[in-house]
Amino acid sequence: MSGDEVTGRETPTGSIRTPKQRVGxxxxxxxxxxxxxxxxxxxxxxxAAWFLGSLLPGELGDFSYYAPLGALVSLTxxxxxxxxxxxQTLIGLGLGIxxxxLLIISPAPGGVSVSLSVGLGTLLAGLPGLGQGRDYVPIAALFVIIIGGANANDFSVGYLVQMxxxxxxxxxVNLLIMPPLFVRESAAGITAARSRMVGALRSMSDTLRSESAPTPDDPPSWDSSLLAIRHDVDAARGLMKDAAESRRANPRTRWNRHDFRGDEGALAALERIAPVVVEIGDALRAALWGIPVPVDLDEGVRSALADAIDASADLVEAAIDDERLSEALRTSDRALTMLRRAVRSAHAGANGAAGREPDDDDPAEDAGGENLLFALRRIHAEIERSERSPDA
Structure with missing residues (x-):
């Protein structure tokens, strides 16, 4: 290997990353x-918390080093x-203290109290609803017993007040200094999922139009995209949840005009379309490669099928509020009509062949590709429904 060559690692989606890209x-x-x-x-x-904590009167100010910890745990x-x-953190602290x-006023000796504070604190941390505060139950109990010691009373009050x-x-600080809104990240996640689906559909139509027949050693070019589609949609849903959470009690929503409900409608449509795109890819793999089972796809259907898949890609690519969507729906409707005619013609030709009867016992015999037609009609229906939905 030459000195200029950089080795890369293949990701689950089929892309290659150099070491520099992986570090990035x-x-x-x-x-x-x-x-x-x-x-x-x-x-x-x-x-700010450390400075204000040091200003508290009396012995409370001696525990100001806990105030920054309280600020740290509160900022998400x-x-x-x-x-x-x-x-949750304050409740956990209260339980721990x-x-x-209870252990201090009990007759248990010091060493036993330490063990019990950690053990019982860990049990209490398992109570439902404590969330992040569960970690502070045994910690607070241990701190009061070990650090507080003979001065446990002042330590307990100072610890809790400073936190x-x-x-x-x-x-x-979180309220006053740009509380985050994750609507842009959510929209970007939807765009990424949509682009992945569009790329897979374009690859399918290009393969159907290719003059050279694919070989068994040349796997479908859309396979890697199909593997990543579900991950992309799930990631977009996670970003959507983050965006919805960030909007709650956030004053920035008053002047932020992002169409969040439209994003929700768009993502819901993509979630319903994703398995259909995977289904189309699997059916074409069976028709062109015979994997996992051979499926017969009439040659006369392929051109109409490629046009219909391209039209479906245009539908998925158009945002729900995109001005191109109406025209894309009309184009898709025409392409589906042509594909339906091609399917009927293929079946008529198969049934009318000289003395040949179709093999009804062979599930692979699908001269017209009804399954593909149905899947493409589902994509059209989902996009059309999303356009008409008041939430989109």
Missing amino acids: AWVMPALRPWRLMLALKVAIAAT PTLMDSVRSSL GLAW ALGVLVGLL
Whole structure:
């Protein structure tokens, strides 16, 4: 291998990544704009909480180093998640401190109290609804017993008050400094899933139009896309959930005009279309490669089928509010009509062949490709329904 050659690794979707690209793919998620903003807000909140905590009167100010921790645990990417995690953390702290005091007033010796604080705290952490706060039940109990010691009373109050102060500061910082909205990320996820489907459909139509017949050693070019379609749709759904969560109690939604309901309708349509695209790819693999079972596809149908698949790709490619959608629906309707005629003609020719009767016992005998026609009609119907839906 020459010195200029760079080895790459094949991903599950069939693409090749160089070492530099793999490092970039590993590092870039940590450098996304919303995460950089979150890091800035955490730094601001922790500093402010530590400063304010040191101003508390009496011995409360001696525990100001817990205030930045409270700010840290309260800051999450979305406002509602911040509120939820903050409440869960404070509840977990309260349970842990309460457990520690039960052990302090009990006759259990110190070593046994330490073991019980960790063991019983871990059991209490299994209570439903604690969420992020479950980790702080055994920690708080252990801190009060070990660090608090003879001064457990002041430590317990200072620990809880400083954490609560930090939580409050973190929530205010998250509210006042650009609370994130993930609607753009959600829209980008939908676009990526749609592009994957369009690419797979285009590849299928190109293969049907190819003059050279595919060989067994030349696998379908759309296989890698079909493997990734479900992953892309699931990822888009996860981004959609994040976007919906980020909108709750977020003041930025008042001036953000993004059509979130339209995104929801578009994604719902893609979720219904995804298995249909996979089904079409499997049927064409059977027709052209005989994998996993041989399927007979009449030659006269292929041209009409390629046109119909191209029209379906245009439908999927057009956004729900795209001005091209109406024309794409008309083109798809015409292509499906031509494909339906070709299917009927193929069956008529098969049934009228000189003395030949179709083999009804052979499920692979599908001279007209009714399954493919039905699948393409499903795509058309889903897009048409999405266009008419008031939520799209």
